Amino acid sequence: MKAIKYLVMGVLLAGFSATANAQEEELNAALQGIKSKAPDVAKLANTAYKKNKKNAENLMKIARAYFEQKDTAGAAxxxxxxxxxxxxxxxxxxxxxxxxxxxxAYGTDGGKAAGFYNQAINFDPKNPEGYKKWAMVYRKISPSQAAKKLQDMKAQCPNEDIDAFTAHIYMLAGDEKQAYENYAKADINKLDKSGLNEFVRCSYFTGHFEDALRAAEAGIKLEPRNPTFNRLAMFSNYELKNYDAAKAYINKYFNETDSAKFSEYDHFYTALIYQALEDKANMYAQYDKALELVNDSSMIKRWAILKSVSDSYLKDQEFEKAIKYYEQFIDSKPDMSFDDHEGLATIYSKYGDAIPEKKLEMMNKAIALYRTLAEKYPVQEVYATYMRASLNNKLDDNMKNSLAKPDYLKVIELLGNKADRSKGEDLMLKTSYHYMMFNSYINKNVAGAKDYADKILAIDPEYKPALEIKNLK
Structure with a gap:
């Protein structure tokens, strides 16, 4: 009996093996046909289907094969x-x-894709793939809802690290602030090149330079010649005032990375690093390269570079060059403000203060510019008038010619009866009264001087020069 029993079992097993082998052969034939785009692929797939009707895993292999060949009908x-x-x-x-x-991948209704992924989650809540795919689709509708779905995944799949993936969702949605907040919680040692790239960018562009440097250095360990990591390590060191470290990255970035093209922004930032290190020759050389490369689509604008170059020349007291580049700045910047225009007056004034033989010419240029600005920007009339008075006073030896008097009187006219003066306006009015007080005194008008002293003391009761004039006999 035992012999018969084993014989029967052998026959059954042989039959099962033959069936299994047939299924495998037909499955492989269908998969190969789909991959090679065989003319009879539909027939091969149909034959495989008939043999695998109850084998969901094998049927999914065929579906995936169709999907890889972009045959969405067959895949579905x-x-x-x-x-x-x-x-x-x-x-x-x-x-x-x-x-x-x-x-x-191919539909137009993101909600429909999310619906399928939600079904996958419902039927297999312990599989993190459904949550991640749902979040990737839904981020276009609501990044915060996508992030919430990942929290649901964490509850079902506690071993999944959701911080980096949540950050990635926000990065794709263009929300660098939320991306940073989530990357900052992630384990940096578990981030791959792509994650570190996003972490360094969102950290840098949200002003978190220490984290940007940390991510950049981690990225450099993975890819020493990666231009993004070296570039943002250089920039972040500059922002952190690690100027020597930033300088070291200049060589690494420009000479030891795989970057095929350097931008005007790279040269501009490099100029700032050299400026901080007071390496003027390299600074101006880098500014020149930035100006050569900059165009209308650049992240940094030509006018911003010109302003920085002018500021550098002003700091070095190379006034003619400072004026030259500032005039180019004015010509290239759209929507100029009062402050922008005033910058040129400031250069004139500093030029006149520093070079005695240029004093009269430069102060008069500044005065003329303030007169023009008062007309162009009526809201700044008081300030521009006050600045004209101050500059005229610099040209007047001990008020000998009372050059500043007309403009200080104009300030008094504009502010004297104003009820809601700001602190700045009080200061301008007080200074104007001070000038008129001493102008009256040196011209032997003691009564007039005392009258101005009273006006000053109404603003500042402790002002000593006014108290001294007030107490004159």
Whole structure:
């Protein structure tokens, strides 16, 4: 009896093996046909389907093969076959994942893709893939809802690290602030090149330079010649005032990375580093390169570079060059403000203060400019008038010619009866009264001087020069 029993079992096993082998052969034939785009691929796939009607896993292999060849109709059909294979006992979550992938890649309705992914989550809540795919699709609708879905994943899949993925979602949505906040919580040692790239960028562009440097240095350990990591390590060191470290990265970035092209922004930042190190020759050389490369689509504007160059020459007291570049700045910047125009008057004034033989010419240029600005910007009339008075006073030896008197009187006219003066206006009015007080005194008008002293004391009761004039006999 035992011999007969084993014989029967052998026959059954042989039959099962033959069936399994047939299924495998037909499955492989279909997969190869799909990959090679064989003319009879539909027939091969149909034959494989008939032999695998109850094998959801094999049917999904065919569906995935179709998807890889961008045959969405075939992929969707076999995904549905795979789902049918599990019924009525269960719904097949991988089938819904693929249906979601099809809609996500080729459909126009992101909500439909999210619906398929949600079905996958419902039928297999312990699989993190459904949550991640749902979040990637839904980020276009609501990044915060996508982030919330990842929190749901964390509850079901506690071993999943959601911080970096959440940060990635926000980065794709263009929300660098939220991306930074999530990357800052992630384990930097677990981030790959792509994650570190996003971390360094969102940190830098939100002003978190220490984290930007940390991410850049971690990235450089993975890819020493990576231009993004070296570039932002250089920039971040500059922002952190690590100027020597920033200088070291200048060589690394320009000479030891795989960057094929350097931008005007790179040269501009390099100029700032050399400026901080007081390396003027290299600073101006880098500014020149930045100006050669800058164009209308550049991240930094030509006028911003010109302003920085002018400021540098002004600091070095090379006034003619400071004026030259500032005039170019004025010509290139759209929507000039009062402050922008006033910058040129400031250069004139400093030029006149520093070079005695240029004093009269430069102060008069500044005075004329303030007169023009008072007309162009009526809201700044008081300030411009006050500045004209101050500059005229510099040209007048001990008020000998009372050059500043007309403008100080104009300030008094504009502010004297104003009820809601600001602190700045009080200061301008007080200074104007001070001038008129001493102008009256040196011209032997003691009564007039005392009258101005009273006006000053109404603003500042402790002002000593006014108290001294007030107490004159």
């Amino acid at each position: 059909q076999f995904a549905r076959y795979a789902n049918e294979a599990g019924k009525p006992k269960y719904q097949y979550a991988p089938a819904y994942l693929l249906l979601g992938d099809i809609e996500s």
